[in-house]
Amino acid sequence: MKFTINREEFLKGLNITARAIASKSVTPALSNFKIDLDETGLYLTGSNNNLTIKTMIPYKDEQKEIIRNYKEGTTLINAKILTEIARRVDSVELSLDVIDSSTAIIGDGKSEFKLNCIRSDEYPDIDLEPDGQFLSLNSADFITMIDQTAFAASTKEQRPILTTINFEAHDGKLTATATDSARMARKTLNIEQGVEFIANISARMLVEVTHLIDNVQTVDMTVSENKILFSLGKTVVSTRLSSGDYPNTKNIVPRNLNYVLQVNAQEMIKAIERVSLLSIERENVVNLSMSDDGIEVSSKSSQIGSASERISSYRYEGQRLEVSFNNEFVLAAIRALGSVDVTLAFVGEMKPFVVKNDKDDSVIQVITPMRTF
Amino acid sequence: MKFTINREEFLKGLNITARAIASKSVTPALSNFKIDLDETGLYLTGSNNNLTIKTMIPYKDEQKEIIRNYKEGTTLINAKILTEIARRVDSVELSLDVIDSSTAIIGDGKSEFKLNCIRSDEYPDIDLEPDGQFLSLNSADFITMIDQTAFAASTKEQRPILTTINFEAHDGKLTATATDSARMARKTLNIEQGVEFIANISARMLVEVTHLIDNVQTVDMTVSENKILFSLGKTVVSTRLSSGDYPNTKNIVPRNLNYVLQVNAQEMIKAIERVSLLSIERENVVNLSMSDDGIEVSSKSSQIGSASERISSYRYEGQRLEVSFNNEFVLAAIRALGSVDVTLAFVGEMKPFVVKNDKDDSVIQVITPMRTF
Numbered sequence: 001m002k003f004t005i006n007r008e009e010f011l012k013g014l015n016i017t018a019r020a021i022a023s024k025s026v027t028p029a030l031s032n033f034k035i036d037l038d039e040t041g042l043y044l045t046g047s048n049n050n051l052t053i054k055t056m057i058p059y060k061d062e063q064k065e066i067i068r069n070y071k072e073g074t075t076l077i078n079a080k081i082l083t084e085i086a087r088r089v090d091s092v093e094l095s096l097d098v099i100d101s102s103t104a105i106i107g108d109g110k111s112e113f114k115l116n117c118i119r120s121d122e123y124p125d126i127d128l129e130p131d132g133q134f135l136s137l138n139s140a141d142f143i144t145m146i147d148q149t150a151f152a153a154s155t156k157e158q159r160p161i162l163t164t165i166n167f168e169a170h171d172g173k174l175t176a177t178a179t180d181s182a183r184m185a186r187k188t189l190n191i192e193q194g195v196e197f198i199a200n201i202s203a204r205m206l207v208e209v210t211h212l213i214d215n216v217q218t219v220d221m222t223v224s225e226n227k228i229l230f231s232l233g234k235t236v237v238s239t240r241l242s243s244g245d246y247p248n249t250k251n252i253v254p255r256n257l258n259y260v261l262q263v264n265a266q267e268m269i270k271a272i273e274r275v276s277l278l279s280i281e282r283e284n285v286v287n288l289s290m291s292d293d294g295i296e297v298s299s300k301s302s303q304i305g306s307a308s309e310r311i312s313s314y315r316y317e318g319q320r321l322e323v324s325f326n327n328e329f330v331l332a333a334i335r336a337l338g339s340v341d342v343t344l345a346f347v348g349e350m351k352p353f354v355v356k357n358d359k360d361d362s363v364i365q366v367i368t369p370m371r372t373f
Numbered sequence: 374m375k376f377t378i379n380r381e382e383f384l385k386g387l388n389i390t391a392r393a394i395a396s397k398s399v400t401p402a403l404s405n406f407k408i409d410l411d412e413t414g415l416y417l418t419g420s421n422n423n424l425t426i427k428t429m430i431p432y433k434d435e436q437k438e439i440i441r442n443y444k445e446g447t448t449l450i451n452a453k454i455l456t457e458i459a460r461r462v463d464s465v466e467l468s469l470d471v472i473d474s475s476t477a478i479i480g481d482g483k484s485e486f487k488l489n490c491i492r493s494d495e496y497p498d499i500d501l502e503p504d505g506q507f508l509s510l511n512s513a514d515f516i517t518m519i520d521q522t523a524f525a526a527s528t529k530e531q532r533p534i535l536t537t538i539n540f541e542a543h544d545g546k547l548t549a550t551a552t553d554s555a556r557m558a559r560k561t562l563n564i565e566q567g568v569e570f571i572a573n574i575s576a577r578m579l580v581e582v583t584h585l586i587d588n589v590q591t592v593d594m595t596v597s598e599n600k601i602l603f604s605l606g607k608t609v610v611s612t613r614l615s616s617g618d619y620p621n622t623k624n625i626v627p628r629n630l631n632y633v634l635q636v637n638a639q640e641m642i643k644a645i646e647r648v649s650l651l652s653i654e655r656e657n658v659v660n661l662s663m664s665d666d667g668i669e670v671s672s673k674s675s676q677i678g679s680a681s682e683r684i685s686s687y688r689y690e691g692q693r694l695e696v697s698f699n700n701e702f703v704l705a706a707i708r709a710l711g712s713v714d715v716t717l718a719f720v721g722e723m724k725p726f727v728v729k730n731d732k733d734d735s736v737i738q739v740i741t742p743m744r745t746f
Contacts, residue, residue: 090643103678110683111647113650114679274458274461278454304454304488305487305488309484
C-alpha cells in the first residue's frame, strides 16, 4: 500500500479515529490504526474493544484532490506516533509507503520516519454491519439528549449499569434516562411509530459520539441485541450494549409538588457557586431556605465561617421550607436545562425534588436532598 | 479594622500576595493574608517562610478612589477563601469589617461571608527592611536574565545548591549562572562599579519574581548576608539566600571549538521536535550528524522505528562529527537565546558543547552530550 495524502484531511481522520484508541491496550494490535485503501477511499479504524470508530477519506472531495499516487492495500501502524507525525510535520501533503510487511516510510520530502508496522490480519474482527432496529435522529436533538442526561450517570464502576444511559424506544417516543441513584435525568424525544428497543449504552461512549458529530444533519442509529451502530456521515461508530437490567425509574419523578420556586437560572447558579465556597468541608452541602420572607442560599463551615446570599428575583408558592443539597447536583441540573428560568419543586424537606423548565416538558431532573444533621 | 474597596484593585493585590502562600503550611498563620490598614494605605502580606510578598494598595490612585469608609487596623484572614470571594463576587466594591478579634464580615450587599479570622500578632515576624548592597536593574533586563538561565537549574532537591541561580556582582558586571550538572546557562549584565556580592537564590523564586513585574521600569535589589529584597513598585518581595558554596563553574565553557554549526533557530527547533517523536523510549536522545554532505538530526527506537530530517539552511566549519544529546536540553537552550540564528560549537564527540548567539556574547549555554552506546 502507498499513498500521498492532504495532511490536514489525513490528520482530521486520524484524530477522529484516535478517540477510540486506549492509551494502553491489552490487545497490542489495538494500539494501532488499521489503515485500508481500496477503490472507494482510505479507511481508518480504531478500537478499544468497547468502542470502534471507522472513518473514510475519499480520493476527491468535490473539486479537491485529497489522495494521489496510490496503491491499494492494508496495514496496522502505531496510532499515537502516526497522529503525532501528521500533526508535527508542516507540509501540505504526507506520503505513506509500506515497503514490506513490517516497515512503512512516512515523509513529506523533508522529514522521514521509518515505522515498524504490523500485518492487518492481526487486527481483531470487528463487525460494523448495520443490523436491527433503525432510527434516525436530528444531530442537534441527539446532542441535546446526551448533554441533558449523561452527567447524571454514575462514574463509579461498582454498579456498571448506572454508568450507562438507558434508552427506550416505544410508542413513538425515545426516552433517555441516567441516574447515579442520588439523582436522575430524563429526556424524551418524539420518534416515528414502530421503532421499539431497550438499550443501555455507556454514558461516556455516548459523550464521545456527540464529540464526533461534525457537519452532519442526522445521526443514524442501528440497535441490535448486543451493539449499537451510529452513522455520522463518513464516520461509523460501534459500541457494545451493556448487559443487565436497568433499575426501574418509572416512579422516581415525585408528584404532589407543594412547594414551587421559579428563579432566574443564571442568578441561582452564581449564588450557589458563591456560597459553595464555604461548603468545601461538608460534602458540598448548600442550604436553600424558602418562605414569604424571601429565598436564601447558604452554607457553613465550622473552621472557616459561613456564607449566605438572597435571591432577588423569584416566584414562590408554598409554606416555609428548608432543603439541603449537593451543590454540584443542582448546578449540573440547572445548567443541563439550558433555559432562562428554572423551576425547583418540592414535596417536602427530605423527599426527592424536581428541577425543570416550565416551557419544556421533554426534560426533567430529580435530585435527592442531603441530611444536614 | 474596616474598609470598602474597589474589588478589582483588591483582587489584583490578593493575587500578587497569594503567590507566596503555600497550599499547605506547617505554620497555620501562614495560610492567611496579613492585612494592615494604616494612614498610608492597605498592605497585604503573604509568606511561605522562604518567600514573602507584601503589596500596597493606596487610598487613591490619581483621580480614582480605591478605598473608602475605613477604620485602621490589622487582622489575618484565610488567603484561599478571601481570594475566591473577591473573584466570585461580581460587584464593583467589596466591604470587609472585622467585627471582633475572631470574625470578619465580607460582603457586597448581596452575598455575605462571615469568616473566622486571627489576631495579627500570631503572624511570624518578617523582616522586610532593605539592608546591604543595593543594585537597580532595568526590569526587562532582569526578566531576560532569569528567562535565559533559570531553566538550567536543577529541579531535584538532592543537591539544593543546584536549584539556585548563582549571582555574582563584581567589577561592574552581574553574572547569573545556573547548572544542573549536565548543562549550564550563564548571562552577564553590565552594572555600576562598586557593587560586590555573591548570592545563591532559588531559581523557582526568581521566576516568581519575574511574574510579579508589572508596569515597573526597574527592579531594585538589596542583598544582605542572608536575604535578598526586590522592590517592584508597590510590591516588595523577600527571599532567603541559599547557604552553601556554589560549584566552581569558571572553567566549564569549552575552548578550542573546532566544529562550528550555524543554523536558523526555528528550523532547528522544529526538526528536533519532529525527530524527537521516536526518542521517547531512549531518554530523549537525538543525534546530530554534521559534515560537508549536510546536517541531519535523527532518532531511533527499537520498537517503533526511526526518524530523520535534513537541515536545509546552515553554515558548517569542521570535519565530520556526530553528537548525541538530550533533545529537551538543546531545545531549551536554543529557545532561551531568543535569536533568529544560533551557533552550536563543539570540541569533539563526547565533550561539552556550546549553544550561543554570535550577535550577543552576554549569554552562553553549555550542554554535555549523551553516550549512545
